[in-house]
Amino acid sequence: MSATPIRGTSESTEVLLEGFHAVKHALRFGAPVEPLLAVSTAALLDLASSHAHDLLDRFQGVREVTSAEFAKLVGRTHPTGVAGFAPRPAVDVAGLIADRATPLVLLDNPRNLGNFGAVIRVAAGLGAGGVLSIGDVDPWHPNVLRGSAGLHFAVPVGKLDDLEGVQGPVFALDADGDDIADVRIPSNAVLAFGSERHGLSEAMRKRADHLVSLPMRPLVSSYNLTTSVAMALYHWDLDQRRIAP
Structure with a gap:
């Protein structure tokens, strides 16, 4: 019999939301956060009054715990003294690839x-x-979720085993590509x-329909x-605004 996954780990179907902003975003985008934990209910409601007034009613059901209980349940302390757990949503990766109205990353x-x-x-x-990824990193790893501030629940996030089934057009960002200023991204x-260290894999280069470069000052190696x-998506967004009626 396999061991039961620890709550909030990358192997669990439940994810840990660390901090007020992660909980706030998860709630705003429909995640059922249960339990919602706070070291101080009063401090949480003060934060909600100034940063998430729309969620005041949702924060009323908080479970107040001691600092020691918080650290035991969450695995560490947090400056806001707020955390929660939510089920990891299922993502239809195949459907996402087949039918999209805005670009996939x-x-x-x-x-x-x-x-x-x-x-x-x-x-x-x-x-x-x-947002999809290829490789051995779980896109719902606790450290990835921490970096997104809970916005995994605002956009579909999933993983591909390989490039089979990726439907184009694929625009791959590469220093040797065409200047993005001259490219229209549909x-x-x-x-x-590509990865931070090695850039695009050879398989991705072969699959790409277009190689696109970002403007960069000479002697600067990379972004x-x-x-x-952000630059690529903003370029797409600006282009959409220009052509909007």
């Missing part, structure tokens, strides 16, 4: 978990259709980004992964 073997989470945060903010695009994703 595809990460090719990402290595930095904090960057991965920040990419999800950017993708949620700019209205991407989803709303059904897949925007592919942070999250910055690259």
